[in-house]
Amino acid sequence: MTLNRRGLLAGATGIGAAGLGALAACSSPTAGEPLRSGRADLTLWTHDPGYATFFTDAAADAGLVGDSAWTYSVAVTSVAPPDIISRLINQAVAQRPLPNMAGLELGQFPRMMRDGIAENLLADLTPLTDALGDGLLKTQPYTVDGKVYALESDNSVSVLFYRADEFERLGIPADVATWEELLDIGAQVAADTGQAIGMVSNGGNTEIVQGYMQALFQRGGGLYDADGDLIVLSEENIEVLELMARGVSTGALLPLADPYGSATAAALKESRLIATVMPNWYKVYGLEANVPDQAGLWRARTIPRYANGGGIASTLGGTAFGVVKDQVLTDAALDFLQRCYLTPEGQLARYAAGAYLPTLADLYDTPDFQNLTDPYLGDQRIFEVYGAAAAELPVFYQAADLAVLRDSLGGPILRALNGQTGAEDALREGVDAYERQVSP
Structure with missing residues (x-):
């Protein structure tokens, strides 16, 4: 099947595009039979070195991934926030390798909402998020036609x-x-x-x-x-x-x-x-x-x-991570993202790594967070404030x-x-x- 290259390139610049549905059915250098277990050398695009450090460390954290069917490593490429979506589309058009995961800044994500770009580039995360219901915060900004395509890193x-x-x-x-x-x-x-x-x-x-x-x-x-x-x-x-x-x-x-x-x-x-x-x-x-x-x-x-x-x-603000669909390592990347972003252990590790606030609402009331004090804020028990705020x-x-x-x-x-x-x-x-x- 032939990609509608004009449509995809138009999408990259924010101009109306047509024929993007071809993307989902087209192979790329990273497409093939999904890897169900074994070594998964994931690739990640992000603008923030904090996320790079977290995901790299998480790949070797037995508490997060020790019982996974995959053994992970993560190779990170630094890309400016406005360029990530353009590069994703351009790489797909050119049939060149795509990352397994990408960090999508909240203000840039609306570009993914145009002409089916999110649907054709990213895995639908709704099967992972539905089970959590209202207990998972801040999914709406990354939702297109009722489907969630990225998970927020910090409630901001x-x-x-x-x-x-x-x-x-x-x-x-x-x-x-x-x-x-x-x-x-x-x-x-x-x-x-x-x-x-x-x-x-x-x-x-x-x-x-x-x-x-x-x-x-x-x-x-x-x-x-x-x-x-x-x-x-x-x-x-x-x-x-x-x-x-x-x-x-x-x-x-x-x-x-x-x-x-x-x-x-x-x-x-x-x-x-x-x-x-x-x-x-x-x-x-x-x-x-x-x-x-x-x-x-x-x-x-x-x-x-x-x-x-x-x-x-x-x-105000935020960065969410999505998984590129239809690749050999898509299932592995979904498992990895779920462990890092949708488990209490992953959310605790995120806070320890970069003070990223939980997106699982129930965690705000747990002793792991309620007992934290902040020296800069006069040793204030800060999650008494964040917890009340997160509830609204x-x-x-x-x-x-x-x-x-x-x-x-x-x-x-x-x-x-x-x-x-x-x-x-x-x-x-x-x-x-x-x-x-x-x-x-």
């Missing part, structure tokens, strides 16, 4: 990190109940001291929209529903943008181009930014990396609720044209944050721009 649970010493000095209660109340307090703090109790992005479209999405998911809003239809103009979405704009106007929220950039580092070091909602991994990559001398001063808590509804947690982790959905929507919304959202236009008008402008580019 967003909480409120705050400077306990500054909150005490300024008289800010650590248990403020609502965002509205916290923003009122933040406005007074900003007027008195110039300090901010949160940040928003005013950088590129991706950063702007991701920051908005994090706030949005907590409120119960989203960009798409389960059917892939836009829900951008919902009451929740408008309310969240209005609240963010209010925070910026009073100084409670500090506009910064990049949550990981030099300006943010300076704001942290100078104690101008004394709180921020970010995922669990920001403690390592944002706080510890930029202000190691502030160890012991920071704490974490669940996010204050919105007065009109929503939960106490959100999420919001569900959200993606769609194939998310990149177009991000680029359409970025500018209007920034203008709303700056007070140059109203929230509803900004979102409507973004939707209109999106719909002009995306066929119904």
Whole structure:
């Protein structure tokens, strides 16, 4: 059978493709009779050396794979997040070797949702995930037509990190109940001291929209529903943008181009930014990396609720791993991924290797996690916070044209944050721009 090479290459660049069904029936240099047991030398593409180290070590961990029918090794190739999907498609078109497993960054995964790419490239993981039901968190962003094609590595649970010493000095209660109340307090703090109790992005479209999405998911809003239809103009979405704009106007929220950039580092070091909602991994990559001398001063808590509804947690970012289908080692790779990602032992090993939070909901309440303390956070029992947040982790959905929507919304959202236009008008402008580019 002949591959539709034009269609696949179009898919690699995000242009509409046709005839991708041919991929599933075509052989590649790694296709053949499945290996049912024996030595399995797996190949893995990922952007993060942390995942490379974890999977390499896991292959030799008797506690994880000792009773497997396969004996594993893992060879890793480092590939930038935007390039992994393009390379997967290009390799398939060229009939060249594909990896057995690939790490798919959450924001890039929507490209797999176009024109059957996920279905034709990746093994359906639903038989592994169905048995876990709601006990397995964060499968929705990697679901296409009801089938799960990748497993999340870290729930990326967003909480409120705050400077306990500054909150005490300024008289800010650590248990403020609502965002509205916290923003009122933040406005007074900003007027008195110039300090901010949160940040928003005013950088590129991706950063702007991701920051908005994090706030949005907590409120119960989203960009798409389960059917892939836009829900951008919902009451929740408008309310969240209005609240963010209010925070910026009073100084409670500090506009910064990049949550990981030099300006943010300076704001942290100078104690101008004394709180921020970010995922669990920001403690390592944002706080510890930029202000190691502030160890012991920071704490974490669940996010204050919105007065009109929503939960106490959100999420931002993530990386999931999928298995390339119809290869000699596909069954071996599925077994390996299941052991690493869908067992308590694998999730404990992941946390020990890189502080990746469990995706199995029940684990948050076990002594293995509840008894952990965090020195940077003043020896806080951090899973008391993460566990409460994970119990209300919001569900959200993606769609194939998310990149177009991000680029359409970025500018209007920034203008709303700056007070140059109203929230509803900004979102409507973004939707209109999106719909002009995306066929119904």
